[in-house]
Amino acid sequence: MSHPDRRRFLQMSAAGIGAATMAGGFPALASAADSPFKPEKGAALQLLRWKGFVKRDDEVWAENTAKFEKATGIKVTIDALSWPDVTPKAALAAQVGSGPDIIMGWNDDPFVYPDKLVDMTDLAEHVGKAHGGYFDTAHTYCFDPEVKRWVSQPIGVTGNALVYRKSWAKEAGFAEFPKDFDGMLKLARGLKKNGHPCGFSLGHAVGDANGWTHWVLWGFGGKQANPDNSIAINSAETTHALEYAKQLYETMIAGVAGWLDPNNNQAFLAGQLGLTMNGISIWASSKEKPEIYADVANVVPPYGPSKQHTIFNNFTSAFIFKYSKYPQAAKEYLRFMLDTPQADPWVTGMVGYVTPALKGYADLPVWTSNPNITPYRDAMAGAKFDGFNGKPGKAAAQALDEFVIVDMFADVCVNNMAVKDSIAKAEKRLATIYKR
Amino acid sequence: MFLRRLRLYGPLALYGVFLLLPFYWMLLTTFKPDAELLKSPNPFLIFHVTIEHITGLLTQTQYLQWFGNTLFVSAASTVVSVFISYITAYAIIRLRFPGSEVVSTAIFLAYIVPPAILFIPLATIIIQLHWFDKLWALVPIYATFLVPFCTWLLIGFLKNIPRELEEAARVDGASNFAIIWRIIFPIAVPGLISASIFSFTLSWNEYLYALVYMSSSTNKTVSVGMITELIRGDRFQWGELMAGALIGILPAILVYFFFVEYYVAGVSGSVKE
Amino acid sequence: MTGRPQILARLDSPRVLGYVLIAPAAVLLLGLLAYPLVLGVWLSMTSASLGNAGEFVGLKNYATILDDPIFRGAAAFSVLYTVCAEIGKLTLGLALALILNQRFRGYRAARSLMLLPWVAPTVLSALAWLWLLDPQFSALSWLLIKLHLIETNIDFLGHAWPARFSLIVVNIWRGLPYFAIGYLAGLQGISKDLYEAAAIDGATGWQAFRRITWPLLAPITTILVAFSSIFTLTDFQLIWTMTRGGPTDSTQVFTTLAYQRAITGGQLGEGAAIAVAPIVFMVVLAVIVVRSVRER
Known part of the structure; x- marks a missing residue:
């Protein structure tokens, strides 16, 4: 050098x-x-x-x-x-x-x-x-x-943020991105009405499906386990999260239940998707498509009723x-x-x-060089860990690997399972995993 | 006449569409620019042919190395396995040594053991033998599923070779060695070819063992290399992937095209009474 | 001077030579197959996890998986997947063989081309299918919409039953040529005289098929089905590449679940138990084949 x-x-x-x-x-x-x-x-x-x-x-x-x-x-x-x-x-x-x-x-x-x-x-x-x-x-x-x-x-x-099309959000009545879950749902409905639906993976997509389902679960204050690793999934908060997700699912593009990590990128870049959650890759690769690139915005996902940053990122x-x-x-x-x-x-x-996990690198000029990069700077600051609020470790890792949370959401949204049955199923699975 | 033709070519065409569609799709995707992949007035056509995916594949990745690796591993494990299988099959069929029935059954049972259960315990052994990340190690590893299958196939084939040939040779004073190599071997060639084709294909397609036991980029096979190096984060590089798949099936096509009749004869020999 | 010929002569005795000739296969299969298999079965009775040897727990892992709805679902789908795919491969493969058994212009090329699905690397052709069945960019959906057969894209892999159906179809696609070639071999072994005699007796084509072709193909059918079932029951690459067992575990099979539990989840013992489970089915199939091979 x-x-x-x-x-x-x-x-x-x-x-x-x-x-x-x-x-x-x-x-x-x-x-x-x-x-x-x-x-x-x-x-x-x-x-x-x-x-x-x-x-x-x-x-x-x-x-x-x-x-x-x-x-x-x-x-x-x-x-x-x-x-x-x-x-x-x-x-x-x-x-x-x-x-x-x-x-x-x-x-x-x-x-x-x-x-x-x-x-x-x-x-x-x-x-x-x-x-x-x-x-x-x-x-x-x-x-x-x-x-x-x-x-x-x-x-x-690898940070997650919400990625959306500015002009379509505006068309749906949101010049600014909504600041809470209710607003977000309204935006999703508006997008759907105008033929630019949102889409969030409910398949076994390691990054995307885990990312948004945990965000919603934690956003409502739901959690997988307590700090002593007792199972805490069966709660009113989880119920609210699932009910919310179900409403959101109704506004989504068809096919999200089969989505793996690349699917939302593809759909977004083809102009079929108005809103999704992803790493910075969608925005970055949209450079090849100037008409989309100018219209994409990345934002920190809104806070839910728990009033805190609840994003899940792969660490x-x-x-x-x-x-x-x-x-x-x-x-x-x-x-x-x-x-x-x-x-x-x-x-x-x-x-x-x-x-980076090091605070010192949050000041690098790259983070503020473009407003679409800034949301990813904060991916570390408010990120929670998998298995929240239990102990990190084998059990948490396995629950994540087995997509327990994702499947709980998919059961309600896609498979029309009753919310309480879906929670009971996840609870039983988690109990087995945490007992090992 | 027309009806007859229709009855022949009609169903044939349907089969052709079903069986070849994914390959057409590979071909199409290989030569299609990225922009057309996601937006095209007719996805079954290409509007601007490009070779950027092929050049990208050949220059930006180690595809040629992987291709060579796969070729080496497939060829070597085929030769080794078919040789071992041939002598084993002969021993079981003709040299009725005590326990040959048991061996025959055991070898067959060996074939039904799925790699999915073996690869963790096998990994321990591979490490102890210092075979980890050594390309040639795949040869004996692949032989574990090739030998049982080829032996079984050749048993069926050798059974149908008339004993009189050997007996006549034996009367002339030929040793067992001579019989194995000079008398039976030439007759068994169609069976050996069909075993080889099978072995080659199975080796060429193997994924799990190569994924787990090879780790350096220079030791990867085509399937593993493409999946691990061409899927970048959350983007499929469809053009390169399909180009690699297309090139990756060429050797198999050539082998089959030239040997398809042998293959049919071989299978026929192994299943006929 | 007499030593060498003597050794050779002893070697030439069927008994000694027999053991010498099977030695390479025996060493290979005992060392790299039987031994790891025993290790694997042992693992299924331990609480081993990755990086931790664990201890002997008897059949506890089996009790755990039998009580696990995901495992039961995987077992059910494995069987369904195998049965449906085998039926499909058998009928379509046999029909294809009957077509290819005729001499027509280009029959040789047709035989080679029809084999392609069987010889192409599975991971890569599964990717081509994944791309063909994409929920947004499926060329098949596009075609059906253009033909006005459907209005919106088919969500091939996003819901339990369409996903299961799609995987079965792709498996049929991959295995059909194996049946076709096997049957083609069988058909070529049937004497033309039989058909001529049947024709003289006034039998229709269907009767000839029922009375001559099908019974004579019975032995090869047994073998083809048994072998193919073993392949299908332990299929991994195709399902892992296309759905990873999703959506919501609806397409899990023994191997994907075992991989998920043992490798990504680190539960070696439980994963090994899941992996060992299909052996029960495979042994049954194996017995059928060994019997049918011996009978002949």
Whole structure:
């Protein structure tokens, strides 16, 4: 990296300056020298991560890795998988005690096998201190209160926001996006009447279906479990959430029950959809279609009766297995990658696909460079964790993997099941899962 | 005459439409620009042909590498499995050693074990053997489902070869080895070809094992590589996916086109009395 | 000097040679199939989860899944999926074989082309179907609307029954050529004389089919159905690619549910129990085939 570039980074994030910035000509080397992590001699690392949601992610990540290799002489092999395939691969590595040194996994992954993971406390605290600390959800997902240590290094979330067509919302009487659930329902009805319905997945779409159903459930104050992991799904709040969802479903485009993650993107980009929930990808890829691009807006989803931010986003963090021969090198790699000179171009290059868990990166200029990016900046701040308000861990992960909440909504909306039957079904399922 | 033709070609056309529609769809999607995929006055036609998906596939991804990997794994596991199956089938059918009945049944039962139950415990073994992420490891792994099937197929085939041939050779002083390689092998060729075609196809299509046991991009097979590297987040790259699928089925088409008669004869040999 | 020929001579004895020849298959199948299978069955009786060996719990996992409506639904759909798909493949495959058994211009090309669904990588052709059956962009819906047969897009994969039906059709699509080729092989083994004799006796085409073709195809039918059922009952790629068991678990089958519970959910023990469950059906099928093979 050349000097002027580096200086730019220095100016941009004073909070995020690591030791790297004090050095002269060889920033990476110098930062390594000041780092508390001393890579093992002859170390070589294997990283398993999810394939970037946008090409720029993989490209910048690879450039940063090349810088790391050049500075430290440590070879890093990167394997990238389609994002839902990482969790099984990580679990397999845990099971057999061999595989990649570092895995960038999802949500509760580290809690499924905490005793197989290297203690990440030193790294997480070092990085946290250097970059403004973590958002609460990051702490929940990566700090294991039972063993009282960090088991994973927080990275961020793939944020969700509502995506809609401005002109069609206006046509339905909403020049501004509604601020509450009632308004949102009115908007959805208006859109439907004008032939530009909304659409939210009720199929087994890992990102989309979980995203909006949890938002509605939590928005009404419903929750899956209590902090002691007793099941709390059977409540008046859940009932309200399901009744609301049913009304919303009536305004939706046909077919949402079969939607996987790409379906709403396709429908929106074809101009068939007036409103949906998604990551930034719809807006980003609409650039190819100028007439849609100018008309798309992303907004933070309105608050429900619980009067708080209740979005659910898939959270990613990096953990190191104990079988790794080079844990120090692995930590140094993660520290390096999350340090400003690397993380800034990475986050900036992705334009909002991943919202960092570190507060220091919420100030990057990219977040305010376009009003449609800003909602994704806040994806971390108010995000809740899966299984809310229970404990993160195996049970929560399984409930999510088995789509218990999504199916509860789909049963009511699509299968015409009575609300109380649907809740009872989910309650029974959750009881089985949490009892294991 | 016309009626006769209609009775033949009418149903044939219906079958053709049903069986080939998805391939037509692949072909169409491969050469269709992205804009037309989601909005087109007639989705069954292409208005502006493009080859950007094919060039993208070949230059932006490691498709050629995956293709080569798949070819290698499929060919190697076919050769290995058919060889093992041939000698096993011969031993079971002709060398009535004690326990051959049991072996025959056991091999058949081996065929009905679904990979879905095996791949976790098998993974432990793969790791212990240091076979993880080694492309050639797929050869013995695939052999676990190919050998039982091919053996069973060849048993049926070898059964129908008249014993007199061997007995005549034996009278002339030929050893069992000679009989296996010089007498039976040439006669068994159609059966071996049909076993090979089956093996090749099954290997070419395998997904689960390759997905779990291979991890570097350079060791992926076509199916795995395309699913894991071409589905980016929440966007299907339909053009590239369908282009890859289309190219991915070409070897199979060629093999079948040239050997279809052998194949029919082979299956026929294995099921006839 | 006499050692080598002696060894060779001993090797040549059927008994010794028999064991030598089956050795590679035995090592392979014991090591990479039987052993993991036993491990798998053992897992189904433990509380193992990913990264945790667990302990022996006897049949508890089986009790749990039998009490689980999702598992019962998956078992029911697995059987329904298999039965319907087999019936479809059998009838359509047999009909296709009867057509292809004739000599006509281009019959060779027709035989090769009709095989394509069977040889194409399943994951990839399933993607083509997914794209064809898309709720918004389905070309099939578009065509039917243009033909004025329907008014709005068909929601192929969004509701339980259409989704189940669609998967069965796609499975038939994929497996039909296997039946067609198998039957084609069987048909070519039937002597023309039989039909000529029947024609002399004044039998109609249908009678000839009922009295000659169908009975003579019975053995191959058994084999085709048994093998295909095993494939179908343990199908994974097609359903996983197209619906992932949704909507609301309505298209779960043994394998998708086992994968979901064991791999994504980490419950190895319970997942193994689900995966082991279809073996009961498969053993029955296997016994039928072994019998029919032995009888002949």
